[in-house]
Amino acid sequence: MLNRNSPIGVFDSGLGGLTVVAALKHLLPNESIIYFGDTARVPYGTKSAVTVTHFSQQIASFLLKKKVKMIVVACNTASATALPKLQDKRNIPIIGVIHPGAKAASDLTRNNHIGVIGTTATIHSGAYFNALRDINPDLVIESIACPLFVPLVEEGWTEGSVATLVARRYLEPFSQNCVDTVILGCTHYPLLKDIIRISLPESVQLVDSAEAVSCEVEKQLQKRDALADSSQQELTCFVTDFPRKFEELGEHFLGESLPDVSLVHLD
Amino acid sequence: MLNRNSPIGVFDSGLGGLTVVAALKHLLPNESIIYFGDTARVPYGTKSAVTVTHFSQQIASFLLKKKVKMIVVACNTASATALPKLQDKRNIPIIGVIHPGAKAASDLTRNNHIGVIGTTATIHSGAYFNALRDINPDLVIESIACPLFVPLVEEGWTEGSVATLVARRYLEPFSQNCVDTVILGCTHYPLLKDIIRISLPESVQLVDSAEAVSCEVEKQLQKRDALADSSQQELTCFVTDFPRKFEELGEHFLGESLPDVSLVHLD
Numbered sequence: 001m002l003n004r005n006s007p008i009g010v011f012d013s014g015l016g017g018l019t020v021v022a023a024l025k026h027l028l029p030n031e032s033i034i035y036f037g038d039t040a041r042v043p044y045g046t047k048s049a050v051t052v053t054h055f056s057q058q059i060a061s062f063l064l065k066k067k068v069k070m071i072v073v074a075c076n077t078a079s080a081t082a083l084p085k086l087q088d089k090r091n092i093p094i095i096g097v098i099h100p101g102a103k104a105a106s107d108l109t110r111n112n113h114i115g116v117i118g119t120t121a122t123i124h125s126g127a128y129f130n131a132l133r134d135i136n137p138d139l140v141i142e143s144i145a146c147p148l149f150v151p152l153v154e155e156g157w158t159e160g161s162v163a164t165l166v167a168r169r170y171l172e173p174f175s176q177n178c179v180d181t182v183i184l185g186c187t188h189y190p191l192l193k194d195i196i197r198i199s200l201p202e203s204v205q206l207v208d209s210a211e212a213v214s215c216e217v218e219k220q221l222q223k224r225d226a227l228a229d230s231s232q233q234e235l236t237c238f239v240t241d242f243p244r245k246f247e248e249l250g251e252h253f254l255g256e257s258l259p260d261v262s263l264v265h266l267d
Numbered sequence: 268m269l270n271r272n273s274p275i276g277v278f279d280s281g282l283g284g285l286t287v288v289a290a291l292k293h294l295l296p297n298e299s300i301i302y303f304g305d306t307a308r309v310p311y312g313t314k315s316a317v318t319v320t321h322f323s324q325q326i327a328s329f330l331l332k333k334k335v336k337m338i339v340v341a342c343n344t345a346s347a348t349a350l351p352k353l354q355d356k357r358n359i360p361i362i363g364v365i366h367p368g369a370k371a372a373s374d375l376t377r378n379n380h381i382g383v384i385g386t387t388a389t390i391h392s393g394a395y396f397n398a399l400r401d402i403n404p405d406l407v408i409e410s411i412a413c414p415l416f417v418p419l420v421e422e423g424w425t426e427g428s429v430a431t432l433v434a435r436r437y438l439e440p441f442s443q444n445c446v447d448t449v450i451l452g453c454t455h456y457p458l459l460k461d462i463i464r465i466s467l468p469e470s471v472q473l474v475d476s477a478e479a480v481s482c483e484v485e486k487q488l489q490k491r492d493a494l495a496d497s498s499q500q501e502l503t504c505f506v507t508d509f510p511r512k513f514e515e516l517g518e519h520f521l522g523e524s525l526p527d528v529s530l531v532h533l534d
Contacts, residue, residue, distance in 0.1 A: 040318045041308050051307045051508045151418040241318045267534030
């Protein structure tokens with residue numbers, strides 16, 4: 001039995017997962033949230049499944065000590081590589097961003113041609129490919145790893161000639177074929193939405209998995225009769241490095257200013 | 268008293284320090300080298316001094332257990348932020364890349380205007396600025412952080428339109444003023460040397476700190492009568508993630524194929 005007024009735990013390798021927090025706050029304004037950003041070891045997207053799973057286990061244990069009622073893995077790489085191991089022997093719902101994003105895309109597509117973009121680790125894991133094929137074996141799926149997108153966002157170059165050139169170079173194959181729906185398979189990518197949109201044919205629809213995962217959180221909590229009934233919503237943030245920088249840059253991802261961010265060490 | 272036939276320890280956050288290994292192998296062909304790349308926690312350039320110092324201490328302890336006679340911090344960020352703490356209470360010479368690079372630049376400049384490029388952490392640390400001013404208080408120093416250069420190298424985009432545009436955007440200020448010497452303050456940057464060169468006025472000289480630090484290693488070992496007299500040179504590599512990828516990509520940095528790379532965990 002989940003305690004309905006316990007917080008939801010959300011984690012990511014860094015800042016990106018705050019786009020998921022923004023979507024959650026919008027959809028479920030009564031929920032308290034504990035956010036964990038592993039900024040000392042960011043990024044996860046270039047690291048192995050074993051390493052990402054080890055880091056994710058440490059964070060899940062930390063969040064469980066904080067008595068969260070649910071964990072959202074707001075990191076595509078960790079969702080792609082670590083989710084089953086995280087769920088193993090834990091009694092609260094633990095969900096990732098992959099399945100909700102895949103479901104939303106398969107609901108949206110009209111011609112069954114879906115594109116996926118993400119970090120090298122996410123794409124190579126095949127997690128979106130497998131999730132989409134499980135939903136509908138007839139889907140045609142094209143995946144592209146875009147490792148420069150995260151550093152572009154972190155440099156603040158989300159518009160202008162460099163971002164445009166990089167996006168065009170990565171996304172060109174989607175313009176050559178019939179993809180009509182593209183999943184933004186990384187929580188940083190919503191900040192590049194405008195550039196991504198103009199690099200694709202006009203008819204292509206983008207799926208922001210932050211929104212998709214929020215709907216899944218609501219469904220899971222409803223099913224367990226565990227939606228918060230208090231209006232004492234609170235956001236608490238923990239990071240493993242640079243709390244002040246996180247507060248400062250986090251605003252762009254969250255869309256509002258952040259509360260005090262605490263520094264913790266996991267190793 | 269150092270054991271002359273013990274190996275030299277070299278470490279970096281990832282692959283970049285292999286450019287230092289290449290320079291060492293060239294200058295000191297009798298020396299054995301143990302290389303440590305912290306690929307599970309790469310990059311260091313975006314992290315705090317406290318975090319980088321903590322990681323560096325763990326690696327120095329690992330190398331000392333391997334009985335190295337000297338440690339080269341082949342990472343500009345760690346050299347800039349962690350060096351004095353690493354040297355504290357350790358009985359072997361521990362040197363970084365900052366001072367040798369600064370010395371080489373101050374010897375080369377004709378007009379006392381020096382430019383420095385590096386990661387955000389290296390530039391913000393002011394380490395090159397301070398080292399250069401210690402050598403010659405009359406130097407005029409311009410520093411530019413280029414956080415996209417490392418991901419460009421790691422993506423393999425070391426030539427072409429994206430690399431050219433990014434380099435021009437970062438380096439434009441050097442073309443506006445009178446800088447005649449530029450320090451490549453990051454061990455990844457030698458792989459972008461061609462692009463950097465064409466983005467700067469022809470008269471500008473580049474300082475590759477990998478070469479400068481190798482001369483300093485030779486000097487330190489000579490002074491202590493600790494240069495190897497055996498010709499049994501061996502290179503041994505340890506990484507904290509992705510040993511196979513390291514072997515594969517490391518070739519570009521080392522300029523030759525790598526021996527077997529072992530995986531170790533520090534946390």
